[in-house]
Amino acid sequence: MTALENAIVRLLKARPFYGHLLLNLRREQLHGANQAAGITIRDGIPVLAIAAEAFTTLLPSQQEALLEHLLKHLLHLHPLRRRERNPHDWDVACDLAINPGITQLPPGALNPVAYQMPQGLAAEEYYDLIVPPFDTGNVEGSGFGSAQQDSRGAAGAGQGEALREAETVDSHEAWQEADGTPLTLAEEMVRSLVRDALQGSAGETPADIREVVSSLLQPAPIPWKQILRQFVATAGRTGRSTTWMREHRRFEHMTPGVRKRRRLNLLVGVDVSDSTNCVELREAFGVELVNLARGRECQLTVLYANSRIQRIEAFNSSPMVARRYDGGGFTDLRPVFEYAKALHPRPAAVIYLTDGIGPVPEQMEFPTLWVLTREGERPVPWGVELRLTV
Numbered sequence: 001m002t003a004l005e006n007a008i009v010r011l012l013k014a015r016p017f018y019g020h021l022l023l024n025l026r027r028e029q030l031h032g033a034n035q036a037a038g039i040t041i042r043d044g045i046p047v048l049a050i051a052a053e054a055f056t057t058l059l060p061s062q063q064e065a066l067l068e069h070l071l072k073h074l075l076h077l078h079p080l081r082r083r084e085r086n087p088h089d090w091d092v093a094c095d096l097a098i099n100p101g102i103t104q105l106p107p108g109a110l111n112p113v114a115y116q117m118p119q120g121l122a123a124e125e126y127y128d129l130i131v132p133p134f135d136t137g138n139v140e141g142s143g144f145g146s147a148q149q150d151s152r153g154a155a156g157a158g159q160g161e162a163l164r165e166a167e168t169v170d171s172h173e174a175w176q177e178a179d180g181t182p183l184t185l186a187e188e189m190v191r192s193l194v195r196d197a198l199q200g201s202a203g204e205t206p207a208d209i210r211e212v213v214s215s216l217l218q219p220a221p222i223p224w225k226q227i228l229r230q231f232v233a234t235a236g237r238t239g240r241s242t243t244w245m246r247e248h249r250r251f252e253h254m255t256p257g258v259r260k261r262r263r264l265n266l267l268v269g270v271d272v273s274d275s276t277n278c279v280e281l282r283e284a285f286g287v288e289l290v291n292l293a294r295g296r297e298c299q300l301t302v303l304y305a306n307s308r309i310q311r312i313e314a315f316n317s318s319p320m321v322a323r324r325y326d327g328g329g330f331t332d333l334r335p336v337f338e339y340a341k342a343l344h345p346r347p348a349a350v351i352y353l354t355d356g357i358g359p360v361p362e363q364m365e366f367p368t369l370w371v372l373t374r375e376g377e378r379p380v381p382w383g384v385e386l387r388l389t390v
Contacts, residue, residue, distance in 0.1 A: 021193055034171075042177045042178070044185050044384055045367055090127055093123045094172075108167070192384060232349075266349055266351060268289060268352075271354035278373070285371065300315040307330055307331065309335050333359060334361055349368065350364070351371060354373075357376070369383065
């Protein structure tokens with residue numbers, strides 16, 4: 001996707017904060033959409049999707065504006081704030097909230113001025129303008145109404161009616177994938193991206209998002225156990241099992257049916273070098289992992305490593321106890337990830353307790369949670385950061 005690479009380079013020069021944010025996003029091809037690009041959060045990982053042919057037809061300035069538009073959706077966590085709202089109307093409301101501050105957007109981009117709406121409102125406020133509240137005071141008519149709602153939303157007269165058939169400038173089809181990521185975990189992920197982007201851009205932040213960035217950098221403290229639990233909850237692998245409680249689709253009552261199940265399959269790395277030689281820290285981490293896995297069908301592979309893997313332990317299902325292994329020496333983070341690539345079945349995610357100081361792979365295909373010590377450093381842009389306080 002040469003056009004995307006060139007657009008990122010231009011942003012790195014003109015608006016480095018946005019450029020560095022884009023460098024840390026997972027990229028993939030966008031298929032089956034009318035728009036040129038889309039963004040979502042999938043299993044705690046931000047994903048940028050590009051329809052290469054459609055993106056190439058845009059002017060360079062329009063490409064940059066569209067990428068800025070996508071990043072603002074991510075910074076505002078729009079894919080996760082929809083909740084039970086109507087998808088179409090929420091999509092439109094989110095575009096109305098961020099588009100006024102972006103110039104050179106592709107043709108057809110929604111703007112509140114075009115619909116006689118005020119500028120500067122939040123997505124929730126635009127949504128309330130688009131979707132009128134249920135009127136309980138109207139006693140006219142027969143008292144019988146329709147229980148069905150139009151699939152495009154509940155928009156009524158005025159602005160809502162005008163926006164009933166409106167389309168967003170980017171694809172929001174994948175936003176439903178964000179439902180599997182808890183909001184607090186997504187906030188932690190975006191916070192890590194923002195910190196890295198600020199470091200790469202020497203602290204330069206566009207004026208129109210400084211308030212959002214500031215709020216991300218000064219969040220209410222979230223207990224580390226809560227973040228760990230939410231990460232594990234998104235890392236389960238879907239499996240299959242048979243059951244006589246469900247009829248088989250093809251062979252009916254002659255064969256047990258099939259049902260999906262959630263299986264926890266994690267690779268846990270524990271840095272046992274001198275830098276993490278804290279008994280309380282390692283024990284608290286081990287006990288919490290055991291508590292999370294207990295009572296579920298699970299597979300936990302624990303690697304104790306410093307410059308190489310010193311010990312391997314595997315736990316199946318609930319009968320397990322927390323253990324601690326003390327090593328020493330210096331840290332090399334690469335052996336754990338090399339082991340992850342060779343492990344079968346492949347782990348759904350990697351959780352690594354470390355101070356983050358040591359050689360590390362440049363990129364990784366597994367969702368990764370860096371459980372860092374109080375003075376630790378996140379070693380790479382990818383992965384979610386958790387600060388362990390004991």
